[in-house]
Amino acid sequence: MTDREISAAQLKIKEWYARYGRDNLPWRMTDDPYHIYLSEVMLQQTQVKTVLERYYFPFLKKFPTLKALGDAPLDEVLKMWEGLGYYNRARNLHKTAQTLIGQAQGAAPTLPTEIDELIKLPGIGKNTAHAVAAFAFKQPVPVMEANVKRILCRLFLLKSPNDKHLWEYAYRLVDKNNPFDYNQAMMDIGATICLPKKPECGECPLEEICNGKKDPEHYPVKKSRKVPVREQNIQLHIYDDKLSLTQRTGKFLHRLWGFESVEMPQCATRHIGMVTHTYTHFKLVCNVFAYYETEPEQEHYFSVSEIKKLAISKVDEKIIKLYLHTISGE
DNA sequence: AACCCGTGGAT
DNA sequence: TATCCAAGGGT
Structure with a gap:
């Protein structure tokens, strides 16, 4: 894609987001990096509905700050995580809070603002580091999770790309003037339009530039898994x-x-x-x-x-x- | 790189 | 009912 085409796509995305974006998600309406970080971890491999209706608010009520989280016994954290699955997330969240409390030396603990520091913390991988950087600290970087991945595969006819390749596309497309809205918009498009099955291409702001709109379900290829x-x-x-x-x-x-x-x-x-x-x-x-x-x-x-x-x-x-x-x- | 790690929404 | 798969990370 040319720079001109990318700018045009970013404008389409921005306009779509202003009209159809999910504007009621609580982690979009806060500036607290801890709240944003918590949402990102809860949302790993977990649907928005589950986090929103059952876990996000009770967890924050019990542990309103990084300090409260790190000072709490791990078993209390796990109890608030009960039923959410992938319990390592709760352990790593707790461990990270304790690490940051230690680094704060008595002051209020805070999350690092840079990706290379964020990614050192347990439970924060490349995507979560980018998400915290973009959403909490407004840095001009893309996120690259399930929704974005599927959109990129369809836009550029990728059947089974590796992550390095996908990150290159993601960096090329990100709107560096509006990283927050751009990233949120991409996830909304993926979650509501560019669906795994029966995507609604007619509603998509990227339809004009999408190479996969004829047979979107061929991208990416799905891998079958057997369950012993x-x-x-x-x-x-x-x-x-x-x-x-x-x-x-x-x-x-x-x-x-x-x-x-x-x-x-x-x-x-x-x-x-x-x-x-x-x-x-x-x-x-x-x-x-x-x-x-x-x-x-x-x-x-x-x-x-x-x-x-x-x-x-x-x-x-x-x-x-x-x-x-x-x-x-x- | 491939596999492990949970649960539930959606169809 | 069966199947896919969701704001992934660790090893």
């Missing part, structure tokens, strides 16, 4: 109407409370049902067994109301639900 099934036996240790839960230590669902799997359930257990849960890379099928103990054999036992205070993953929530359903039918 894993079977597990879950043995509930029950003592005095309380359940034994442990805090996970591995990479998967790290630090969340839940039930451990066993090779073989002990004798004197009762099969109370099955629970399935589909993750991105595998499907879990759990056979759940109840084991009633006459004296405590595990470390921690929790009543139902005590469990509600712990951060628990969705599959363990399903197991608890099955257990409650079982005992209510007795």
Whole structure:
């Protein structure tokens, strides 16, 4: 594209954004870098609707500042993240807040304004660093996430480009006079018009210059993924109407409370049902067994109301639900 | 570079 | 119901 064509496209984008942009997103209406940073992390691989309706406001109410976040116990942060998934994000958020508190030496902690400093912080990759720089600090840099990626693939007929290539296109197109509006507009166009399936090219401000408008769904090529099934036996240790839960230590669902799997359930257990849960890379099928103990054999036992205070993953929530359903039918 | 890491919206 | 995939990052 020539410079003239790029300028024309930027003008179209700007005009479209003024009329159709999503102007009610709270992280667009604040200047607080911490709020913008939090939204960017929450929105990683997560839809706007989920963050907006269930997580953004409660989290900020509980942790209004970087200082409040870093000073809080990690388990409280995880509890506010419960159900949002990719829990490493919560851990890295907490770690980053603590790092910045340390660097502030008693003053109020602040986020760095430069991309090369932002990207050193855990949980901030190239895109999030660019997003914070553009949205919180008005720097003339592009973002390059799922929406922008799809638009670029269609504009320039890219089937499976690498990120380096995509960043080159993104830098060429960004409106350096209006990086905030430009980037927000690109994400809105991707989220509302340039959809993965059945994009509405007739409504798109970039239709004239788009090379992929004839067969947009061919760009980019979608990769199929197969989801292997894993079977597990879950043995509930029950003592005095309380359940034994442990805090996970591995990479998967790290630090969340839940039930451990066993090779073989002990004798004197009762099969109370099955629970399935589909993750991105595998499907879990759990056979759940109840084991009633006459004296405590595990470390921690929790009543139902005590469990509600712990951060628990969705599959363990399903197991608890099955257990409650079982005992209510007795 | 390929794989791991969660959950739910949308169709 | 099954499938895709979302404001990605870490390893």
